Amino acid sequence: xxxxxxxxxxxxxxxxxxxxxxxxxxxxxxxxxxxxxxxxxxxxxxxxxxxxxxxxxxxxxxxxxxxxxxxxxxxxxxxxxxxxxxxxxxxxxxxxxxxxxxxxxxxxxxxxxxxxxxxxxxxxxxxxxxxxxxxxxxxxxxxxxxxxxxxxxxxxxxxxxxxxxxxxxxxxxxxxxxxxxxxxxxxxxxxxxxxxxxxxxxxxxxxxxxxxxxxxxxxxxxxxxxxxxxxxxxxxxxxxxxxxxxxxxxxxxxxxxxxxxxxxxxxxxxxxxxxxxxxxxxxxxxxxxxxxx
Numbered sequence: 001x002x003x004x005x006x007x008x009x010x011x012x013x014x015x016x017x018x019x020x021x022x023x024x025x026x027x028x029x030x031x032x033x034x035x036x037x038x039x040x041x042x043x044x045x046x047x048x049x050x051x052x053x054x055x056x057x058x059x060x061x062x063x064x065x066x067x068x069x070x071x072x073x074x075x076x077x078x079x080x081x082x083x084x085x086x087x088x089x090x091x092x093x094x095x096x097x098x099x100x101x102x103x104x105x106x107x108x109x110x111x112x113x114x115x116x117x118x119x120x121x122x123x124x125x126x127x128x129x130x131x132x133x134x135x136x137x138x139x140x141x142x143x144x145x146x147x148x149x150x151x152x153x154x155x156x157x158x159x160x161x162x163x164x165x166x167x168x169x170x171x172x173x174x175x176x177x178x179x180x181x182x183x184x185x186x187x188x189x190x191x192x193x194x195x196x197x198x199x200x201x202x203x204x205x206x207x208x209x210x211x212x213x214x215x216x217x218x219x220x221x222x223x224x225x226x227x228x229x230x231x232x233x234x235x236x237x238x239x240x241x242x243x244x245x246x247x248x249x250x251x252x253x254x255x256x257x258x259x260x261x262x263x264x265x266x267x268x269x270x271x272x273x274x275x276x277x278x279x280x281x282x283x284x285x286x287x288x289x290x291x292x293x
Contacts, residue, residue: 001052003038003142004085005097006063009046011080015071016044023119024199025070031133033066034059038134038142039101042119043108048101052142056085095143099158106163113169114158116267118199122158126151126172128264130197130214130251172261174253177222185222185259187233190215192265193258197251206235216243218255 010017017023023042030040030049039050047067053059064082071078088094105117114122124132125139140150152171159168194215195202204211212234219230220243231241258264 001054002056003088003094004051004053004056004059005088005101006049006051006060006082006085007046008049008063008067008082009080010078015074015078017042017047018044018119022071022074026067027119027199029066029070030063033062035133036138037121038139039098040121040133041101041104041117043104043110048104050088050097050101053085056087060085091143095157098139098143099161102158103161103163106161111267113164113263115155115169115172115261116263118196118267122155123264126155127174127257128172128197128254129199130254169263172257172264174257175260176256187219187224187229189259189265190219190222190224190255191233192269193255194218196258196265197254205233208240213243214251214255216241218252221252221256222259 015022017026026042026047027040030047031037034040034049034051037049037051039048041048049063051059060082064079067079086097088097102114102120102122105111105120106114111117114120115126115128117123121132121134123129124134125136136150136154137147139154140147145153155171156168159165191202191205194200194205194211198204198211198214200211205215206212215234216230219233224230227238227241231238234241
């Protein structure tokens with residue numbers, strides 16, 4: 001089945017796509033339209049998406065419709081006309097494009113490490129999302145690689161881009177409570193980690209739902225057992241600060257991974273605590289297309 005690389009660009013000075021919750025809407029609408037996507041990232045001025053598609057032209061129309069739904073109410077002519085998708089051929093071209101989507105924020109100078117950018121599926125692949133859109137199993141299949149050790153190999157490939165580091169950056173490692181050197185994690189960092197892995201907002205834990213349940217489960221896993229403390233963090237009565245749903249399972253591991261590696265919280269601190277203000281670019285690469293070839 002053909003693999004396509006779709007790119008959508010906002011019209012100049014029209015919108016910053018990562019401000020005011022817009023990135024979350026683009027993410028949700030794109031995921032609904034392409035549930036089996038291979039990669040995606042949302043940038044301030046454009047968005048990338050890669051997917052296996054039988055009909056590339058139909059995929060382009062579907063992407064345009066999803067993006068239109070995401071910016072509904074923002075005025076007309078938000079997006080430039082979508083160009084025809086790139087149809088990728090061969091493992092090397094597919095791998096290079098996957099890598100490019102992951103390091104795009106680094107090439108634009110928005111972050112120094114691909115694991116930091118909240119609106120990129122690279123975080124899903126390495127385990128930093130509670131409900132991953134893209135899984136390592138899916139990418140390993142497409143790249144004809146064994147699943148054993150895939151996250152390590154894939155992150156090494158992505159992070160050795162010249163916009164990141166010649167030697168690459170370390171893959172985030174999950175540290176479990178009780179292991180040697182495990183620090184005391186503050187409630188605020190747990191709140192931020194939950195918001196990060198759910199790509200939501202810190203205020204979500206103040207509402208009844210999965211985010212609050214994940215926060216309570218992760219907090220208890222990290223040694224916070226006082227109902228008064230947990231209730232205050234959620235803004236509820238202590239009777240409401242108890243788990244009422246099944247164990248979140250792997251979602252807790254995503255939270256633990258985030259609090260184990262500051263890189264996974266770095267940009268989330270800015271984006272999630274101040275969602276109306278986007279990170280200021282540090283620099284922008286002169287190239288906006290793949291440079292591996």
